[in-house]
Amino acid sequence: MIKECKSIAEVRENIDSIDRKIVKLISERSEFVEQAAKFKKDTEDVKAPKRVEAVIEKFRNIAYENDVNPDIVEEVYCTMISCFIKQELVDHAKINI
Structure with missing residues (x-):
């Protein structure tokens, strides 16, 4: 409560x-995103639009369960995912040089 x-x-x-806790969690998430780049074959695997769609839907449902506006959660996650995809594309390119 x-x-x-x-x-x-x-x-x-x-x-x-x-906010300090959120930034720490984003940092942890970033480390896993970096690892994920190693397992993806190409840039389409990195972008994974169907996966993004599923993640957004999952978090909209979690928003409903937690009585928070799902539109806010969706916008936050869309922004975060977009930023992480950009970073993962850079990481993926370095792996495949």
Whole structure:
């Protein structure tokens, strides 16, 4: 359960704490994305549009389960996935030189 904050400073402190955790998790995710590049045959495997679609749908459902706007979750994940695909394409190209 989320605690009730008594000031905007407390709200910001909690958001900052959550944001630090999010960045740490993005870093961990990045390491796995880097590893994934090794297992993909070509750039189409990296882009994997059907996989992206499935991931977005999965997280929309998780958003509903957690009572958060699924459009926000979708937009965040679409942006994150797009950024990771760009990085994975770079990593994949280095592997296949």
